[in-house]
Amino acid sequence: MDWSFVAPIATRISAIEFQELKEACKQFLWSMTVYPPQGRKRVSQSTVHARSSHLRVMIEWMATEGITRFAHIDAPAIEKLRGWLRTRSNTQNKPITPNTIAIYMTIVKDLYRQRTKLVDGILIDPLPDETPAEAAGLTNATQGTIPFIPDDIAIAILSEALRWVEEHGETILSADRIRVEARSRAQHCRDPGKPSRLARRALAEAGLVDPAGRLISGERPLQRALNHLVEACYLIIAGFVGMRVSEILSLQAGAIETRPIGETGVNQAYVIGRLYKAVDHPDGRIERWIAPFPVTRAVGILEYISEPLRILSNRGDLFLIKNHTQEVVVLTPAYIGWRINNFASAACLPLHEGKSWTFSTHQFRKTFARFIARHDRTQLLGLANHYKHASLAMTSRGYVGTDFDLSELIDEESRAETEVALERLLLSDRLAGKMGERIVAGNGQFRGRAGEQIRRDYVKFIMTETDLRIYACDYGWCVFQHETARCEGIAKPNEAKRAPDLCLSCNNMVIEDRHSSYWGDRRMRNEALLPNASPMLAAVLNEAIEQCDRVLSRIGS
Incomplete structure (x- = not known):
């Protein structure tokens, strides 16, 4: 980090006082790497480097305001700093974002949290009634989330x-x-x-x-x-x-x-x-x-x-x-x-x-x-192997882990997938599987223009008032209910036991037209084996072919 910069032209403090502010910045950064606030991990080298740039901006502002020490910062100074930050521009000549302002507010708060470890720290709580994000104008409605790539x-x-x-x-x-x-x-x-x-x-x-x-x-x-x-x-x-x-x-x-x-x-x-x-x-x-x-x-x-x-x-x-x-x-x-x-x-x-x-x-x-x-069939293996939550073997235990960031992402996308699938299933008049046949028998009120608002309200009710989840696989959907799950899944389908034959006999199974390619391919593969099959194997193959025919007939393929 380059600390050779000098006070701005409009400074109202001496060169010695500005040098003392730089030394206070160094000590603050050092304290964050070796002795951070309780419950916080030590900051990385890249974070230290980034924070040094923000601190330079802060002390240059302090110099123009005539503030010689962090200890002299009070509530009016914090408000003045926040207002000044909102007038700044980034390298693209656009106003800096609330996220950037939140970084400055976090530094201000940390200068207060670390005050007993510093020669010069902020002595009064700069944000007693709000978080740094709130102080920067960030709310759940404005800060948004990182999107997935289409x-x-x-x-x-x-x-x-x-x-x-x-x-x-x-x-x-x-x-x-x-x-x-x-x-x-x-x-x-x-x-x-x-x-x-x-x-x-x-x-x-x-x-x-x-x-x-x-x-x-x-x-x-x-x-x-x-x-x-x-x-x-x-x-x-x-x-x-x-x-x-x-x-x-x-x-x-x-x-x-x-x-x-x-x-x-x-x-x-x-x-x-x-x-x-x-x-x-x-x-x-x-x-x-x-x-x-x-x-x-x-x-x-x-x-x-x-x-x-x-x-x-x-x-x-x-x-x-x-x-x-x-x-x-x-x-x-x-x-x-x-x-x-x-x-x-x-x-x-x-x-x-x-x-x-x-x-x-x-x-x-x-x-x-x-x-x-979205591809539930490999979800547990992916979690177990990749995020090191448990053994690398293909077991359902792999889903249980401590990566809460990933769990939130998966839950968010599972909810989105459930909502889309539920909307489509309520519109369909051709579904296979035991649950699919039940849905077709009772979803007449949701179809067409007349049922549009009823369908929308029903989907909203399901998503907000229940924990229903619909899980995908190559050959259908599982409208998961623990009590009727033939795979013996607890919170979701058991990937170790899940298979087409078992799912077809399960009350949770729904198959729609989008799955027709799987069942068509399965039928052709079994049919190709028939000419050279023994009588016992031929019986098994014919049973699988009949299953495929029933499914394809139900979904109109």
């Missing part, structure tokens, strides 16, 4: 990232090897321009193209391709692992580890990073996340690209960059967020409601959680 946008950007990594990653790395080898041939040459000329010539002769079909004809196009490849690797880790941005940016060389799964003889790859949330130590805690193949490939690419900067800086991080002073540093969350949107612009993604979608790093984690919630 399905078509998420599929498009992750497909593009996969294309960069799996189809073109090796081509781009080959181009970089050609560049390095060409430059090495001129490393002892006195002509400073010869390495670049040799690199350009070698790349032109290789005739390699990037994913957009452009020729990688020089070092600048190659660097652009390498930058996009790093962004694609980040997107794959975020989209297919769901780690937080701090956890992804903590990845080091050698982050992939392979371990056997019990005594099965099968190996599973894991990505090793640092978990920071709810961990007291500022350096986090080493943890492992299941890594599908694209993620292991992405980490391998990052290891190759980051190697020169790792050697130069003697660091092990995978997300390294040179800053404006040519110092090698780890990418910040804000900068990787900007680069994600840069990648999206180059990828020409589909528009959402007529506009380009703006990505943030946390959206990928929320979208990952939404995927788990």
Whole structure:
């Protein structure tokens, strides 16, 4: 952190007093890292760095107001600071957001909470009747929530990232090897321009193209391709692992580890990073996340690209960059967020409601959680394996965990899915499954224009007054009721016992037209086995085919 800045031109305090304010800021930040308020974890290095910028703004304002010490700040000064913050603009020349003002109010509150540990702290409670968020004007109605990425946008950007990594990653790395080898041939040459000329010539002769079909004809196009490849690797880790941005940016060389799964003889790859949330130590805690193949490939690419900067800086991080002073540093969350949107612009993604979608790093984690919630069949396994709530085995116990952030996300999306499904089922006149047949028999009042308001009121009543949840799977919906669940699920369907045959005999099952492809495929697969089947197997196959026929007939397919 650079503390060499001086007091503003309009200052009303002396240089010595301004220096004392800077020293008070340093001591406050230090106290937050080694001795935070009771019940709070130590702040991370990135948070300390960000707060130093906010503190600089605060003490520059204090200097113009003639306030020489934090201890001199009183209630009128807090109101004046809050009003002044509302007049400030950000780098886009727009008023700063209430979220930013809330950060300043939190700092003010913490200067009061830490007062006994500081030489100079705020002595009176600056916000006795409201929280920092409330003081900044944030309410449940105004602050909103981080949105999940719409399905078509998420599929498009992750497909593009996969294309960069799996189809073109090796081509781009080959181009970089050609560049390095060409430059090495001129490393002892006195002509400073010869390495670049040799690199350009070698790349032109290789005739390699990037994913957009452009020729990688020089070092600048190659660097652009390498930058996009790093962004694609980040997107794959975020989209297919769901780690937080701090956890992804903590990845080091050698982050992939392979371990056997019990005594099965099968190996599973894991990505090793640092978990920071709810961990007291500022350096986090080493943890492992299941890594599908694209993620292991992405980490391998990052290891190759980051190697020169790792050697130069003697660091092990995978997300390294040179800053404006040519110092090698780890990418910040804000900068990787900007680069994600840069990648999206180059990828020409589909528009959402007529506009380009703006990505943030946390959206990928929320979208990952939404995927788990909507695809109930793998929900427990995903929670157990990925969020380390319990054993890695496929057991229903895996759903029980302590990641309340994820649980809230899943509950939110489960409610949304239930509401949409309930609306559709009340409109349908063709449903299969025992619950489906009951719904069709009694939902006449909800259909058509006449039943629209009745249906809307009924759905609203169900969602606000009951804990009903509808769980999805490939072959139907489960309108879950514990008392009648054949799978013996307690709070939701038991994934270990759930199967088409069992669900068809369960009072909770609903099947609609959208599931016809599953039942049609199941029928064809069983029918294909009939010619070579033994009599006993043929009886089983015919029974399965008859089940499919009954379902398809009920849903009109």
